[in-house]
Amino acid sequence: MSTGDTPVNSPEIRRLARVLEPGHNYASVTDKIASIVLTRPTSLGWLAGFGVSFTILMVLMISIAWLITKGVGIWGINVPVGWGFAIVNFVWWIGIGHAGTLISAILFLLNQTWRTSINRFAEAMTLFAVACAGIFPLLHTGRPWMAYYMFPYPSTMGLWPQFRSPLIWDVFAVSTYGTVSLLFWFVGLIPDLATLRDRATNKAAQIIYGMLAMGWRGSARHWHRYQSAYLLLAGLATPLVLSVHSVISFDFSIAIVPGWHTTIFPPYFVAGAIYSGFAMVLTIAIPLRKAYDLEDFITMRHLENMAKVMLATGLIVAYGYFLEFFMSLYSGNKFDVFLVQQRLHGPYSPYYYALILCNILTPQLLWIQKVRTNVAALFVMSLIINVGMWLERFVIVVISLTRDFMPSAWGRYQPTFWDWSTFIGTLGLFTSLLFLFVRGLPAISIAEMRELVAHSEENK
Amino acid sequence: MNLPHPDLYGLLGEFDSPDELMEAAERVRKAGYRRIDAFAPFPVEGLSQALGLGRKHNLVPLLTLAGGLGGGLTGFFFQLWANTSSYPMNIAGRPLNSWPAFIPVTFELTVLGASLFAVFGMLALNKLPQPHHPLFNVERFKRASNDKFFLCIEAHDPNFHLENTARFLQSINAQHVTEVRDED
Numbered sequence: 001m002s003t004g005d006t007p008v009n010s011p012e013i014r015r016l017a018r019v020l021e022p023g024h025n026y027a028s029v030t031d032k033i034a035s036i037v038l039t040r041p042t043s044l045g046w047l048a049g050f051g052v053s054f055t056i057l058m059v060l061m062i063s064i065a066w067l068i069t070k071g072v073g074i075w076g077i078n079v080p081v082g083w084g085f086a087i088v089n090f091v092w093w094i095g096i097g098h099a100g101t102l103i104s105a106i107l108f109l110l111n112q113t114w115r116t117s118i119n120r121f122a123e124a125m126t127l128f129a130v131a132c133a134g135i136f137p138l139l140h141t142g143r144p145w146m147a148y149y150m151f152p153y154p155s156t157m158g159l160w161p162q163f164r165s166p167l168i169w170d171v172f173a174v175s176t177y178g179t180v181s182l183l184f185w186f187v188g189l190i191p192d193l194a195t196l197r198d199r200a201t202n203k204a205a206q207i208i209y210g211m212l213a214m215g216w217r218g219s220a221r222h223w224h225r226y227q228s229a230y231l232l233l234a235g236l237a238t239p240l241v242l243s244v245h246s247v248i249s250f251d252f253s254i255a256i257v258p259g260w261h262t263t264i265f266p267p268y269f270v271a272g273a274i275y276s277g278f279a280m281v282l283t284i285a286i287p288l289r290k291a292y293d294l295e296d297f298i299t300m301r302h303l304e305n306m307a308k309v310m311l312a313t314g315l316i317v318a319y320g321y322f323l324e325f326f327m328s329l330y331s332g333n334k335f336d337v338f339l340v341q342q343r344l345h346g347p348y349s350p351y352y353y354a355l356i357l358c359n360i361l362t363p364q365l366l367w368i369q370k371v372r373t374n375v376a377a378l379f380v381m382s383l384i385i386n387v388g389m390w391l392e393r394f395v396i397v398v399i400s401l402t403r404d405f406m407p408s409a410w411g412r413y414q415p416t417f418w419d420w421s422t423f424i425g426t427l428g429l430f431t432s433l434l435f436l437f438v439r440g441l442p443a444i445s446i447a448e449m450r451e452l453v454a455h456s457e458e459n460k
Numbered sequence: 461m462n463l464p465h466p467d468l469y470g471l472l473g474e475f476d477s478p479d480e481l482m483e484a485a486e487r488v489r490k491a492g493y494r495r496i497d498a499f500a501p502f503p504v505e506g507l508s509q510a511l512g513l514g515r516k517h518n519l520v521p522l523l524t525l526a527g528g529l530g531g532g533l534t535g536f537f538f539q540l541w542a543n544t545s546s547y548p549m550n551i552a553g554r555p556l557n558s559w560p561a562f563i564p565v566t567f568e569l570t571v572l573g574a575s576l577f578a579v580f581g582m583l584a585l586n587k588l589p590q591p592h593h594p595l596f597n598v599e600r601f602k603r604a605s606n607d608k609f610f611l612c613i614e615a616h617d618p619n620f621h622l623e624n625t626a627r628f629l630q631s632i633n634a635q636h637v638t639e640v641r642d643e644d
Contacts, residue, residue: 026501026607152542160542164561172568180575187579191502191605198602214589217596218604220485220498221517222586224508228520229582233575236528240571247564450502450607454478 019114020452021296029297029449033442034199036292045291046439053431060425063418064139072142074418080411081401085419086140088393089426091248092276093133094174095269095389097181098241099277100126104184105237108230113455114305116448117297121288121437122281123185128433129280130178132426137170139422166250173247180240184233187226190216191447245273252396258335259343259400262327268320275313275359276389278306282382284434286375288443297444300373307372310385314363317392321360335405342403343395347412352395358388467642469594470495470614471625472601473634478504481609484632485510488611491628495617499601499610523581524574531573536566594642612640 024032067074077084100122107115138144150171152160161168193213200206216222249269252260282303289298328336343352362384365371372378398413437443475481478500485498489512498507508517539562543549548556583589595601595612604610611634613625622639629637 030501030606152538158547160547163539163543163565164558166564169564169568172565176568176572179572183575183579187582195501195605198605210591211589214583215591215593216588216605217593217601218499218501219586220500220504220507220511221513222588223500223503224513225518225520225582225585227503228518229524229578232521232524232578236524236571236575236578240568243564243567243571247568250564447502454502454504 018299019116019301020449020456021299022456024296024453026450026453029453030195030199030446032294032296033444033446033449034195036438037196037440037442038199038201038205042439043291046435050432050435050439053428053435056425056428057432058428059421060135060429063422063425064135066418067139067422068144072140074416075422076413076415076419078411078413080404080409081398081413083140083397083401084413085415085423086136087251088390088397089423090133090136090140091269091393092390093129093136093426093430094177094248095245095273095276096280096386097126097129097133097177097277098245098270098273099281100124100129101177101181101184101237101241102274102277103281104188105234105241108234109238113452114302116452117294117299117444118281118285118302118306119448120185120188120445121284121434121443123181123188124434124437124441124443125277125280125284126181127178127185128430128437129277130174130181131433132430134174134178135426135429136422137174166247166254169247170251173244177240177244180233180237184237187230187233188445188448189441190214190226191218192442192445194218195446196442242270245270257400257404258333258339259324259328259396262324264320264323264327268317268323271313271316271320272389272392275310275317276386278310278313279382279385279389282306282310282378283386286379286382288438292438292443294444297449303375303378304369304372307366307378307381310382311363311366314359314366314385318360321356339400339403342399346399346403348395348399348402351391352399355388355391355395358384359392362388465615465622465641468615468622469640469642470612470616470620471622471629472595472598472610472612472638472640473629473632474600474603474636475609475611475634478507478609480633481611482507482510484611484634487632488613488628492619493613493617493625495614495620497612497614499595499604499612501603501605501607501609504609519585520578520582523585524578527577527581528570528574530577532566532570534573535569536562539565594640597643598638598640600636600638 075084075086077086100119103115103122104119104126108119138147141147149155150161150168161171190213193209194216197206197209197213200209246266246269249265253262253265255261285298285303285306289295325340328340331337343349362381365377365381371381402411402413404410473484475484481498481500481504485496485507488496489510494512496511498504498511500507536559540557540559543558543562544556550556595604600608601610611629613620613629619625626637626639
């Protein structure tokens, strides 16, 4: 079937449609992915990258130590703006994690083969993002060593957590999300750990991978149960990922603060989370495939599909912004109308315009296929979207809190050095973990790649 | 059990592709062997059926359901008990049993319980972790996690006969038919 001057079967289209470059067999897929972990020497680039990340991680450690010494007063939070950077960063990081679950669970249920080579590191990204996110509310409590108060344990005070509060829902949602993401990731890793165990030549690696693989030997009986557990986990993770960001949006939407109290929040938060998450997957995937020559596995098709998901979720986010705007004006509620004016003309309006530029205008370029298939452009765009999504949370938290009902309660918010150092420090934690992950575990699921090879042989 | 060698675990045959393995599995079953297992570096569709494993061999879904129900019911009734019985607090006359507010935690605990049961149930049913297994004594079996497919007829099978079974495996195109021994 060809339609005029753009035949569907043209080599260009076929190249773009591939999820795996031709010429691979089971052994070559295994060799290529396992060699990154087992045989390749540690490159200077890895050492430099890890060194920089680790240094930034130390900035986080110092910031936390100083915070615990002095208290949350070292941050810029004040009386109208009690939430500040801690909550902005928390929501941002959790959102980033969501793409990993979407790729591993929802695309798995939808039988999308293009998820195969990106799901492993996207899930790792989820875990590390949740780790970074979890730090913020913990520190924000002011006394992180008392954080166990949030769990329902039989205390001598006879008290229970306030189960009607979205903040407690958050505790349950985020800890469940972290646990399930870890389980999902680990279950996916078991067969690959067995591969590493069988291929490792040094004793320490054999023992470590051997223990982690738990004696996996690829028995048909085992695979049978394994597959059903994996499918069930995917089915469970799908509503979970939607619920987590919905619950986080409840932190805002259940409050009566203008700009927060809207029913659009749950879907719009979930879409925003996936949007920023895919941007982060691209930010990681593009250098990763370059550094380890994985262009055969993470093909143009993957990058283009991710770009399309970003475009789609970006449009949902844009619809959310529009609806927020429209409902505020349509409701005629003077506080809501005032908030819209504040976003457009208030002291923080530059942030709002920057947000519109990053999140709504820039991604419109993704309509053009040349942009979607241009690696450099995608990389830059993914960074812009990450910044944009961070600005979105900043706008939501800060503008609403500085301009609530009474002018006497209005205020300003200025992040301090320690706000920035904690935030940037978590970026160091995130990238340090990613560097260690890429070096120590297979960044692409080897077992699933073999399955992909088997399927592409069938189709021949 | 009357075994030719007390430490013999079984005979292992090697295959090159999932299709060959499937065919071999069907023929081994037709020949009357029951204590058999196949090993592949990735899940092969239909292989467990070819080996004669029915639905009842998979309790994972049922365990997952139990975990989910357990988690959800515990979550809901715990909140109900904490708010209405253990520490009831009258706040402006609002109902103590404000069940809609308990749903998010109930939901999260449902998912948590189901996931934990799915994963740990799967591992337990597969008898993992199991660091030692006779198959690991076979050097070539390392490729079961790479690019080769294996079929093992266990020595416990009533039809097992060292020479005949080995010859049978060769007749169904198994390469490198090896004796698997459980030596220490």
